[in-house]
Amino acid sequence: MTRTLLDTLYRNGHLRTLDHALAQSLRRLDPDTPDSVLAAAALASLAVSKGHAGVKPCNARALLDSDDADIAWPHADGWRTTLAASRWVSTPDDPTRPADTDAPLVLEGDLLYLRRYREYERALANGLHRIASHAVPQTNIAALAPLFAQLFPATPIPTLPPQAGEGQKAPPAPPLPQLAQEGQKAALALPLPPLAGEGRDGGALPTQDHRARAAAPALPLPSHAEEGQQQAPAQTLLRHAGEGARGAEEGKAADDHQAHAAALALRHALLLVTGGPGTGKTTTVARLLVLLAAQARNTNAPAPRIALAAPTGRAAERMAESVRNALQSLAGGGIHAHLLDTLPTSGSTLHRLLGTLPDTPRFRHHADNPLPFDVVVVDEASMIDLPLMAKLVDAVADGARLILLGDPDQLPSVEAGDVLAAILQAAGDGSTLTPGDAEALQPLLRTGPIPGGASIRPHEDDGNGGDGGGVSGSDRGVEGDATATHTSPASGRGRAAGAGEGPPFPGRRIHLARGYRQSESLQLAPLAAAVREGDARNALALLRSNTLSNVHFHEGLADPLQAHGDRLLAHWRSLAQAETPVEALARASRLRVLTAVRDGPQGARSLNARIEALLSEGGDAAAPRRGARHFHGQPIIVTENSYRHRLFNGDTGILHRDANGTLMAWFPGDEPRQPRAFHPATLPAHDSAFAMTVHKAQGSEFDSVWLLLPTRDNRVLSRELVYTGITRARRELHLAATGDVIRAALSRHASRWSGLAWRLSSG
Numbered sequence: 014m015t016r017t018l019l020d021t022l023y024r025n026g027h028l029r030t031l032d033h034a035l036a037q038s039l040r041r042l043d044p045d046t047p048d049s050v051l052a053a054a055a056l057a058s059l060a061v062s063k064g065h066a067g068v069k070p071c072n073a074r075a076l077l078d079s080d081d082a083d084i085a086w087p088h089a090d091g092w093r094t095t096l097a098a099s100r101w102v103s104t105p106d107d108p109t110r111p112a113d114t115d116a117p118l119v120l121e122g123d124l125l126y127l128r129r130y131r132e133y134e135r136a137l138a139n140g141l142h143r144i145a146s147h148a149v150p151q152t153n154i155a156a157l158a159p160l161f162a163q164l165f166p167a168t169p170i171p172t173l174p175p176q177a178g179e180g181q182k183a184p185p186a187p188p189l190p191q192l193a194q195e196g197q198k199a200a201l202a203l204p205l206p207p208l209a210g211e212g213r214d215g216g217a218l219p220t221q222d223h224r225a226r227a228a229a230p231a232l233p234l235p236s237h238a239e240e241g242q243q244q245a246p247a248q249t250l251l252r253h254a255g256e257g258a259r260g261a262e263e264g265k266a267a268d269d270h271q272a273h274a275a276a277l278a279l280r281h282a283l284l285l286v287t288g289g290p291g292t293g294k295t296t297t298v299a300r301l302l303v304l305l306a307a308q309a310r311n312t313n314a315p316a317p318r319i320a321l322a323a324p325t326g327r328a329a330e331r332m333a334e335s336v337r338n339a340l341q342s343l344a345g346g347g348i349h350a351h352l353l354d355t356l357p358t359s360g361s362t363l364h365r366l367l368g369t370l371p372d373t374p375r376f377r378h379h380a381d382n383p384l385p386f387d388v389v390v391v392d393e394a395s396m397i398d399l400p401l402m403a404k405l406v407d408a409v410a411d412g413a414r415l416i417l418l419g420d421p422d423q424l425p426s427v428e429a430g431d432v433l434a435a436i437l438q439a440a441g442d443g444s445t446l447t448p449g450d451a452e453a454l455q456p457l458l459r460t461g462p463i464p465g466g467a468s469i470r471p472h473e474d475d476g477n478g479g480d481g482g483g484v485s486g487s488d489r490g491v492e493g494d495a496t497a498t499h500t501s502p503a504s505g506r507g508r509a510a511g512a513g514e515g516p517p518f519p520g521r522r523i524h525l526a527r528g529y530r531q532s533e534s535l536q537l538a539p540l541a542a543a544v545r546e547g548d549a550r551n552a553l554a555l556l557r558s559n560t561l562s563n564v565h566f567h568e569g570l571a572d573p574l575q576a577h578g579d580r581l582l583a584h585w586r587s588l589a590q591a592e593t594p595v596e597a598l599a600r601a602s603r604l605r606v607l608t609a610v611r612d613g614p615q616g617a618r619s620l621n622a623r624i625e626a627l628l629s630e631g632g633d634a635a636a637p638r639r640g641a642r643h644f645h646g647q648p649i650i651v652t653e654n655s656y657r658h659r660l661f662n663g664d665t666g667i668l669h670r671d672a673n674g675t676l677m678a679w680f681p682g683d684e685p686r687q688p689r690a691f692h693p694a695t696l697p698a699h700d701s702a703f704a705m706t707v708h709k710a711q712g713s714e715f716d717s718v719w720l721l722l723p724t725r726d727n728r729v730l731s732r733e734l735v736y737t738g739i740t741r742a743r744r745e746l747h748l749a750a751t752g753d754v755i756r757a758a759l760s761r762h763a764s765r766w767s768g769l770a771w772r773l774s775s776g
C-alpha cells in the first residue's frame with residue numbers, strides 16, 4: 014500500500030507530534046479531507062516551529078532538515094487549487110481584513126498560514142500603518158537648529174569624492190531645487206557615489222583591503238536629472254554605505270546618518286534605526302530624545318513620556334547603560350540639565366513594559382489600555398517575534414512614536430518572525446530623503462550643494478506631506494528558495510516597497526554603518542564585514558592570517574574541551590568562587606561557549622554534560638556532585654516563557670548559595686545590583702549554560718566567546734548565525750570550525766517565509 018504524504022512525512026521523522034495531531038484532528042472532523050490538505054496543515058504548523066509565519070507548499074521540501082527521496086510532493090499548482098477549495102482553508106481577498114474564523118488555515122497567494130499567525134501578521138501590519146500614519150507634532154523644527162547643531166556637531170557637508178580629473182575644482186552648485194510640481198512629487202534616489210579614491214569606472218582601489226571593497230556593488234555616478242526635472246536638493250543626500258563597504262570601510266560622512274535619523278524622528282512616528290554593534294544606535298536615540306524634550310519645552314508642552322525596552326533583561330540593561338553614558342557625556346558637553354533630567358535612564362523587558370498577566374500570554378496593555386508613553390524605544394528588534402511585535406504595536410497609543418533599533422544582519426528571532434527584516438524591506442533601505450522630509454528638515458541638516466545631480470523617481474505623497482520613499486530591502490532566501498522569502502504571498506516574488514505600485518509604507522529607516530566602539534583588544538570589524546557579505550574567501554584569509562588582534566582561528570578543531578580544557582575549566586571553576594550572586598553573574602558573562610546546534614557532538618547539550626562531568630572530577634570541596642541537577646556556580650538558561658516568574662526563554666542566570674547557604678537561582682533584576690532569586694525547584698524549564706546556542710545568545714555579549722561550529726554542514730548554519738556568534742565577543746574571539754563548514758555557512762542566509770513585507774507595502 015502506498016503511504017500518503019502525511020504518513021510519509023510523519024513516519025520519516027519530519028513532523029512533530031503536534032503537527033501530526035493537527036492534521037489528524039482535521040481528518041477526524043472530515044474523513045474526506047484530501048491528504049494534500051492534511052499534509053499542508055501539518056507543514057504549516059511545522060513551519061511556525063522553524064520560525065516561519067507560514068509554509069509555501071510549493072517549496073515545502075526546504076522545511077525538512079534533510080532531503081527525503083521517499084516523498085512524492087504534489088504538483089504545486091494542483092496542490093494550491095486543492096487547498097483553495099478546502100473547507101479548512103480560507104482565502105481572503107483583502108490583506109487588511111480578518112480571515113474567516115471557521116477555517117483553521119489561511120491561503121494568501123502561495124503562503125499557507127495557521128490562521129492565528131496570519132492574524133498576527135495582519136494585526137501587526139495594520140498597527141504599524143496606524144502608528145506610522147499618525148502626524149507627530151511638527152512645530153518649531155527650525156527653533157531646534159542650535160541644539161541640533163550642538164548634538165550633532167560633525168554633520169559634514171556631503172561632497173562627491175574626487176572624480177576623473179582629480180584636483181579640479183568642484184563643478185558649480187546646481188540651482189537650488191524647486192519643489193516638485195503638483196502631482197509630480199518626486200522622491201530622490203541618489204545612486205551611491207564611488208568611494209573616495211575609486212576610479213569613475215570602479216577601477217583600481219588604492220586602499221589596503223581590495224577584497225572587502227570588491228564586494229561592494231558597482232557604484233554608478235549620479236546622473237544629472239533630466240532637463241526640466243528638479244535637481245537633487247543637497248539636503249536630500251544620504252550617503253549610503255554600499256553593502257560591501259560598511260563598517261571600517263565607511264567614508265567620513267557616516268556621521269550624518271546619525272543626524273538624519275534624529276531629524277527624521279522629529280517628523281515621523283515610526284522610525285527604524287539599524288546598524289551593527291557599536292554604530293551609535295543608542296547614542297543617536299539618546300540625542301534625539303533630548304531634541305524631543307526640547308521640542309516639548311519650546312511649545313510649553315509636558316515633557317514626553319519615554320519608555321526604553323528590549324526583548325531580554327540583559328539587552329534592556331545594556332541599552333539603559335548606553336543611554337546613561339550618552340546622557341552623561343551630553344551633560345559634560347554643556348546640554349542643559351533641565352532637558353536631560355526628563356529622560357529615562359533605565360530600561361525594561363518588553364514583557365514588563367507590556368505588563369505580563371499570570372499564566373496567560375496576554376498583556377495588561379493593548380489597544381484598549383494603551384501604554385502611557387509618547388515615545389517607545391525598543392532595542393534588539395531583530396529578536397522580537399511576530400506575536401510579541403504584534404502585541405507591542407497594538408499597545409502603542411495613537412499618536413505615540415515607536416523607534417525600533419536593531420541589527421538586520423543578525424539572526425532572526427527564534428520564534429516565528431523575521432519581523433524586523435520585513436519592516437525594513439517595506440521601509441526601504443533609507444538611502445533617500447523625500448522632498449517633503451528634505452524641505453521640512455532643511456533648517457537642521459546643514460548640508461551643502463551636491464556637485465552633480467541625482468536621478469529622480471516619482472513617488473506618491475505620504476501622510477506627513479512628504480513622499481513615500483524607499484527601495485527594496487534585501488531579499489534573503491530560504492535555502493533552496495533563494496528568491497522566495499519576504500515576498501508577496503500573492504506574487505511569490507518580492508516587490509520593492511514604495512516602488513510605485515500601491516501605497517508605500519510610511520515608516521522611515523536609517524542605517525548606521527560606521528563603527529565607533531573602539532576595542533583595543535579585539536579587531537573584529539573586517540571579519541564581521543566579510544561574514545556579513547558571505548565572503549568566505551576573505552573571511553578564511555583573515556582568519557588564517559592570524560593578524561586580527563585577539564581573533565583566534567582553531568581550524569578543524571572539533572573538541573575545544575580536549576585541546577583547551579584547562580583554561581576553560583579554570584574559568585568555570587571560578588564561578589563557584591564568587592563571593593556574591595552579583596559577582597557570580599558578572600563572572601559568568603566573561604566567557605561563553607556558543608554552538609550552532611543544540612544536539613550532536615558539537616551541540617550545546619552534550620558540551621554542557623561533558624563540562625559538568627569534568628567539573629565534578631575536580632575533587633575539591635567546591636566541585637559539584639557527579640550528576641547533580643543543580644549546583645553552586647552553575648550558569649543556567651531558561652528555555653520557556655514563564656509569565657508568572659517574569660522569566661523568559663533565553664534569560665540566563667546562575668546558581669549561587671545565599672547567605673544562609675541555600676542554593677538559589679539568580680537572574681539579573683531591574684537594578685543591576687539587585688538580582689532576582691528563585692528556588693531552583695520552582696524554576697520554569699531550564700538547562701545548563703556553560704555552552705549555549707548562538708540563537709539563545711542574541712542580545713548578550715561576553716568578554717570571551719568560543720564559537721564552535723559542527724564538523725559537518727547543517728541547514729541551520731548561515732552567515733547570520735556566524736555573524737551573530739562572532740559579534741557576541743567583546744574582547745576575544747575563538748572560532749573552531751573547518752574551512753568547508755565556514756564556506757557552507759556563509760553561502761546560506763537564515764531567512765523566513767512571511768507575508769509581512771507584502772502586507773505592509775499593500776497598505
Ligand SMILES: Nc1ncnc2c1ncn2[C@@H]1O[C@H](COP(=O)(O)OP(=O)(O)OP(=O)(O)O)[C@@H](O)[C@H]1O
Pocket residue numbers: 268271288289290291292293294295296297331335529530531
Ligand atoms: N558620532 C559619534 N562620535 C563618536 N563616538 C560615537 C558616536 N556615536 C557613537 N559613539 C560611541 O560609540 C560607542 C557605541 O555607541 P552605541 O552604544 O550608541 O552603539 P550601538 O549601535 O547602540 O551599539 P550596540 O548595538 O552594541 O548596543 C559608544 O562609546 C559611543 O559613545
